[in-house]
Amino acid sequence: MITVDMRDRKPIYEQLIDNIRTLAVQGHLKPDEHLPSVRQLAAELAINPNTIQKAYAELERQNVIYSLPGRGNFISPDIGSVAKQERQRQLEALGVMFRQAQNAGVEKSEIQTLLDTVYNESK
Amino acid sequence: MITVDMRDRKPIYEQLIDNIRTLAVQGHLKPDEHLPSVRQLAAELAINPNTIQKAYAELERQNVIYSLPGRGNFISPDIGSVAKQERQRQLEALGVMFRQAQNAGVEKSEIQTLLDTVYNESK
DNA sequence: CTAACTGTACTATTCGTGTTAGTACAGTTG
DNA sequence: CAACTGTACTAACACGAATAGTACAGTTAG
Numbered sequence: 001m002i003t004v005d006m007r008d009r010k011p012i013y014e015q016l017i018d019n020i021r022t023l024a025v026q027g028h029l030k031p032d033e034h035l036p037s038v039r040q041l042a043a044e045l046a047i048n049p050n051t052i053q054k055a056y057a058e059l060e061r062q063n064v065i066y067s068l069p070g071r072g073n074f075i076s077p078d079i080g081s082v083a084k085q086e087r088q089r090q091l092e093a094l095g096v097m098f099r100q101a102q103n104a105g106v107e108k109s110e111i112q113t114l115l116d117t118v119y120n121e122s123k
Numbered sequence: 124m125i126t127v128d129m130r131d132r133k134p135i136y137e138q139l140i141d142n143i144r145t146l147a148v149q150g151h152l153k154p155d156e157h158l159p160s161v162r163q164l165a166a167e168l169a170i171n172p173n174t175i176q177k178a179y180a181e182l183e184r185q186n187v188i189y190s191l192p193g194r195g196n197f198i199s200p201d202i203g204s205v206a207k208q209e210r211q212r213q214l215e216a217l218g219v220m221f222r223q224a225q226n227a228g229v230e231k232s233e234i235q236t237l238l239d240t241v242y243n244e245s246k
Numbered sequence: 247c248t249a250a251c252t253g254t255a256c257t258a259t260t261c262g263t264g265t266t267a268g269t270a271c272a273g274t275t276g
Numbered sequence: 277c278a279a280c281t282g283t284a285c286t287a288a289c290a291c292g293a294a295t296a297g298t299a300c301a302g303t304t305a306g
Contacts, residue, residue, distance in 0.1 A: 011264060026226060037281060048266045053283075069282045070273035083228060090224040091237060097220055098241040101213040103149060105206060108242045111217060115238065118221040119231045134293060160252060171295045176254075192253045193302030 002036075004045055012047060016055035021064050024075050025083040035065060035073040125159075127168055135170060139178035144187050147198050148206040158188060158196040 002023070004015050023029045035041075038056065042049040056073050059065045064082050067073045076082065101111060125146070127138050146152045158164075161179065165172040179196050182188045187205050190196045199205065224234060 013264080022227075025228070038283090039281085050267085051265065054264095056282090067282065068274090070275085070280085072274095072281060086227050087224075087229045090220070090227050090229050091233060094217075094220055094224060094234060095237055095241065097213070097217055098238060101210075101217060102241060104145075104209050104213050105148070106210045106213050108238065110214060111238060114214060114218055115221060115231065115234060118218065118225060136293080161254090162252085173296090174294060177293095179253090190253065191303085193251085193304085195252060195303095 002041065002045070004047065013051050013055040013058070016052065017058050017062075020055070020059055021062065021082070021086070024064055024079050025086050029075045031075050031077040031079055033075045035075070037072055125164065125168070127170065136174050136178040136181070139175065140181050140185075143178070143182055144185065144205070144209070147187055147202050148209050152198045154198050154200040154202055156198045158198070160195055 002016070002019055004012050004019075006012070008015060010018075020029070020035070029035075035056075036044065038049050038052045042052045045052075056065065056067065060067055060073075062082065063076050064079065065073050066076055098111070102108075125139070125142055127135050127142075129135070131138060143152070143158070152158075158179075159167065161172050161175045165175045168175075179188065179190065183190055183196075185205065186199050187202065188196050189199055221234070225231075
């Protein structure tokens with residue numbers, strides 16, 4: 001489900017980009033699946049079509065989707081490579097966070113425990 | 124050293140807040156240490172005094188510093204409790220990141236390796 | 247006491263970015 | 277042909293960040 005939070009500091013178009021990329025990477029949106037049209041999604045979310053268009057344009061640039069003028073926007077068939085990039089991004093972000101946590105004085109064992117908790121609670 | 128990056132999307136006053144809080148938490152700024160005056164720091168960083176004032180006001184609200192009108196701004200004597208809060212914040216942020224990484228398909232072992240690397244490279 | 251510092255509190259203005267509003271045009275489809 | 281699509285514009289608006297300027301009271305070194 002595609003949603004936006006008007007109270008969030010993050011711009012709407014960025015929320016849309018992250019939201020749709022995540023759905024695609026997680027397989028909730030299949031390759032070649034038809035996305036809502038610019039105008040339709042704008043109506044559903046009660047925001048301006050230009051904002052949707054801005055998000056779709058960036059998603060196409062990131063190879064998350066492709067567009068066929070007159071037809072619509074569709075999930076990219078090689079979404080797998082996007083997923084790979086996304087995992088890499090997550091790791092890099094974690095690297096930064098670890099360094100920040102370390103020099104804030106957070107013990108490695110605390111992070112270790114947290115990591116175990118998160119990766120076990122889904123069982 | 125207190126710095127700001129004009130190209131950063133994060134507002135200058137927020138950069139200052141994080142920057143000074145980090146320096147204080149890490150002990151690079153000692154309790155009761157005298158901070159640069161609003162006007163002096165503004166001159167050094169080539170930004171408006173109001174922006175410095177905004178950051179100092181928020182830092183005081185967070186108990187990172189205290190101010191004596193006419194005298195200046197100083198690092199809080201009980202900066203230790205701020206450091207504790209900061210460690211807690213870092214852990215919570217990591218929790219969010221772990222969940223994101225997990226459902227982006229990042230393997231636990233990858234994160235484990237990264238964690239070990241970061242916490243060993245300082246040896 | 248005075249001059250030169252401090253913090254603090256305002257108002258007004260400027261600036262950048264996100265968002266909206268509106269229009270237009272070409273391709274697609276039933 | 278009618279009703280969809282994406283795409284490309286321009287203009288206006290809204291909001292927050294940042295600047296500019298002024299003012300006033302407390303502190304301190306001379």
